Amino acid sequence: MCGEIRDILLSKELTLSLNLDDKKAVVAEVSAQVANAQTIVVAEYRGIEVGHLTVLRAKAREQGVYLRVLKNTLAKRAVADTAFAGLADQMTGPLIYSIGVDAVAPARVLSDFAKTNDKLVLRAGSYGGKVLDKAGVQALASIPSREVLLAQLLGVMQAPISGFARVLAAVAEQKGGPAVAAEAEAAA
Numbered sequence: 001m002c003g004e005i006r007d008i009l010l011s012k013e014l015t016l017s018l019n020l021d022d023k024k025a026v027v028a029e030v031s032a033q034v035a036n037a038q039t040i041v042v043a044e045y046r047g048i049e050v051g052h053l054t055v056l057r058a059k060a061r062e063q064g065v066y067l068r069v070l071k072n073t074l075a076k077r078a079v080a081d082t083a084f085a086g087l088a089d090q091m092t093g094p095l096i097y098s099i100g101v102d103a104v105a106p107a108r109v110l111s112d113f114a115k116t117n118d119k120l121v122l123r124a125g126s127y128g129g130k131v132l133d134k135a136g137v138q139a140l141a142s143i144p145s146r147e148v149l150l151a152q153l154l155g156v157m158q159a160p161i162s163g164f165a166r167v168l169a170a171v172a173e174q175k176g177g178p179a180v181a182a183e184a185e186a187a188a
Contacts, residue, residue: 030078041125111141
């Protein structure tokens with residue numbers, strides 16, 4: 001309870017104490033992130049303790065995701081006239097914004113955290129100019145990371161080569177014995 005109150009007070013203090021220049025700076029900072037982003041995901045964070053938000057922020061940093069609690073009017077200004085403008089209709093209530101260059105990471109960070117903390121509720125997202133609902137964000141989060149996909153592709157590409165090498169070794173063993181088979185394996 002005490003953590004929730006502190007978080008609310010901190011969030012209110014940050015948004016109420018911003019003067020016009022500070023607000024312009026926040027919009028410029030978020031706009032710079034949005035300009036490079038492939039995906040934005042928003043989630044409602046009502047009732048989450050400060051310690052849990054700190055853990056969420058650390059996980060986001062590890063994944064290279066920009067994670068921030070913003071005043072919705074400032075976020076709407078930051079996404080105006082971008083591919084993410086359609087997301088503005090979803091920007092109501094206390095939201096945390098997850099913005100990333102990687103298409104999957106923003107969705108994965110919030111989705112994984114929501115699995116362990118029921119107070120974080122995925123709201124919506126935007127990818128490729130399309131607004132995603134909660135199910136769409138979860139589907140995006142389930143896509144393997146770029147590194148995993150590259151490893152799978154490499155495995156698929158190596159499979160025919162290694163299979164060919166095994167066939168050559170088997171043929172060489174049948175025709176010339178183990179010495180020729182060892183040479184065929186070394187050549188492959």
